[in-house]
Amino acid sequence: MRPVRRPADHHPRRRARHTATAAVALSLVLSLATACAGTEDAASPGAGGDGGTPTAGGTLAVGLNTSVACVDPHQNSSNVTIFVARQIADSLTDQDPETGEITPWLAESWESAPDATSYTFHLRDGVTFSDGTPLDAEAVAANFDRITELGPGVAPLASTYLDGYTGSEVIDPQTVTVTFDHPNVQFLQGTATITLGILAPATLALTPEERCAGDIVAAGPFVIDSYEPEQRIVLSRRDGYDWASPAVEHTGEAYVETVNFEVVPESGVRAGQLRSGELHIDTIPLTEDVPNLEASGFGVLGRPYPGVGVNLVPNLERPLISDVNVRRAILLGADREEIVAGVLTEYDKVAQNVITSATPFFEPLDGITYDPEQAVELLEESGWVPGEDGIREKDGQRLELLALYHAGRQASPMMELLQGQLREIGIDLQIRLEAPADLAAAEASGEWDLWYTPFHRAEADAARAVFGVTGRNQNRAPEPRPVDDVLQEQSGESDPQRRQELITEATQELVDQAYAIPLYELAGVMSYAPVVKGFHFEASSRLSLYDVWLDA
């Protein structure tokens, strides 16, 4: 089966913008890198987008920043696992990265019950796993059964998608009905993620440890060839693959013959390897390298992660921040334009909603603006008056708030900038970086006023999952609020138009009450060599290599 390119009328391919940017102050190592190897590949400035007829073949080297702890997508949802697993396993549905619309993939069509308690999938004919067994209704049912059997301790994220799962009924070899004990509207988008990717029954029969260690058979365009998680994972193209999702650019087999995922922990070394041609794609370049890479002819792909963007989430159990005026003052006192222009890339966007513009059902909201005067008014209204050092006080108490955050891309410079902005209106924002190891305990302690929380999910229900009392209740709301009813209602609403209204209503309420303080939309950013063509993200802004080809 030769790879066939789709007609051009499909959605336009994103073209990486190349902005020549003035050189920034560079570290010793970076300037060495630039001096050593920066110029020779700079010949083709428009690289990376369209142009030329795709050619099949070649080996693509992709740099990962950490070893893959577990390659089983059902068990692990870290970025590196998703990057690898997405290439080897297909899902029941796919999601159009442009519109967020759920499109067919392994399922040709589906129906959902009006109350979203059951879904019937009609599977595509002739799909086989790479061990030759058919991908049929039995196999799909076995996947969901097995995830439920493993439970949230082993398969945390997959279990969330299957929340309330009661079973799958095999109607005929190509038809399966999945039922839940309560409305589960987010399940359908879950079926488009790699986390609910369909694995072969033989794989499901293995222990979770064996699956982690690379023993994964699925139905994707690549298969695992060799697996050394500390060093290199080699995938090879699967012969005869012919069930690509309509959301990608071509049909038939993948273009590149081999994919080498190389584990290169040091970002400076990854950048050097990209320049020297040892790597074709760096999945996590340093933010400060991005303008320089673009200026020297390298491609950069960036797209906001869908889901809940970077928000600060107030803890309603704490006295100072439980005052809506204080919360709103922070919302109005944050200069988002300055944050994005100052410490982020051109691919990160100023927040217009609690959820990001890459999320289905996104609509820009009112009231997410920078208005320090109004912020000051609100604080004065609540009786906060400037003290000696410029920080506001009331009854001898300083307006001091503690924000906890964890290492995300550019999280620290962003928080420091925000700290300065809030000082302008008289709020003393204390910021504390929590190590991944301490995060869960710090969160559970409740000893914080503001929580930093991106939550990546191409589903508007992410807002309920984070803010709703039935979800994580990140606000630590002591009792259900009016907004919780709306958040709950949208999660059981299968009429898209009505759901849109409910989601906009709920997110607007989150902003009006400042239960959420949206800051910006963090983007997935990757850099690639000029020889890499046809590179685009999937709907969750993660790596998709099916359409990639090498312009030798």
Place this chain on the structure above:
Amino acid sequence: MAKYLASRALQALPVLLGTFTLAFVLLSVLPSDALSIKLSGSGDSALSQEEIARLRAEQGYDDPLPLQYVRQLGGLLTGDMGVSLHTGSPVVSMIGSALPHTARLAVAALLVGVTAGLVIGSLAAHARSRALRELLMSVPPLGISFPTFAVGLVLIQVVSFQWRALPSGGTDGFESLVLPALTLSLPVTATVAQIFARSLREVLDQGYIDTATAKGAGRLRLHLAHAVRNAAGPSLTATGMVIGNLLGGAVVTETVFSREGVGRLTADAVTRQDLPVVQGVVLLSALVFVVVNLLVDLTYPLLDRRVTLTEATR
């Protein structure tokens, strides 16, 4: 000899038990545990606090600490160090597959480092010109003040990216071993050179050297046949300590050079708070120290006939 070895092994037990206990105490006072970390993951799963608490209790994280301690110690005695919380594979086999890579790196670094250190040290001790001696003696402090990661990065940028002479990383064959071994050997060279030069000078000042000179021994013979052996003792002890530290150096070197090994395993385990693996690595380094010390003590009498093993057991 057998009696000596047995008594040394017996001495090693409390050291290992102490290490294990200390590691257990330190890891258990950390505010969080691996399960909560795994569940909170990259922040994408939306399990409620109650559910996490239920899973914690189910998997024994809420048991009293003494019970957890006894359970882990029991496992250790049967050669079972538990399984990694992230991959599910046994800690013993994870360390087993990483160790050969690190051992190869450490041996290479040691060979390069000790050789270079002995040569620099000898030249410095014998140098007639004061300026040359000062210059040579300033090499060790210089070498030890360069941070390993910076040396590694510069080597990669120049040798791999500019000259394209050697691979910038990986664990494939001899070529990929050269740069990391050089990087890791730097502190070894520095330590050995410094100590060897000093003890060699002391030895060269002693009377029997004058006697040998008077009997007509040439410089080279003087050095090799009379001085080196007596001067080597302190360097041997220092080398033993450096071997233990190589394990720590491997954390940085293996990360910078994208190499597989115990160092990377340690770094990953600490970041992911994979407690059983951390525990295993800590025990491994204690074991390495114990074994290396024993080897050093066994080598001593071969170098210096005044030393006997019974003295060492005192």
